[in-house]
Amino acid sequence: DAGVIQSPRHEVTEMGQEVTLRCKPISGHDYLFWYRQTMMRGLELLIYFNNNVPIDDSGMPEDRFSAKMPNASFSTLKIQPSEPRDSAVYFCASSPTGAAEAFFGQGTRLTVV
């Protein structure tokens, strides 16, 4: 398996634009997590899914953020409209059912100017 695949690796956008980050989890993993990493706040859990259903989105900072998982092999994190303070590295991770492990993608570095 190629592991968790995220795209794009880097994204630079202007303030006010819509940004969509994509994730393909490891096949067979029933849990999918979206994290945000910044120097100030470290790694923060934004939302996680179980069997494509959002379970806990309490970490999503504002209504500008939304996440979907239309099927077991794809998830998106959308920011609309984007702001400079959204600049961070966004990680997707997946985990198999019943196991306490999470495998991370390489992240998307988002810069909002």
Added chain:
Amino acid sequence: GEDVEQSLFLSVREGDSSVINCTYTDSSSTYLYWYKQEPGAGLQLLTYIFSNMDMKQDQRLTVLLNKKDKHLSLRIADTQTGDSAIYFCAESNGYSGAGSYQLTFGKGTKLSVIP
């Protein structure tokens, strides 16, 4: 809420042992993890330990858990320049009645290995 604390920096000489420390506050933690993040890369799970264990060894890595003091450490024997990275401690309480299943991370310890 849960909190995980780590020192931010550690420097060691190549060939020496590195010890990275972590403390956590959640007494219901079930699993404790160590992740490695190399520059420009995602997090890589190095090892994890169940809370009913006090030690786990995996090649050059030794994890020690003091559950009473809520203290976790990662020892890297014979540290190499390739071990230079940020190391994250994380905890999870696994499943709970509320369905919570998430990791709480420390801010990471940047390990610098001096040749």
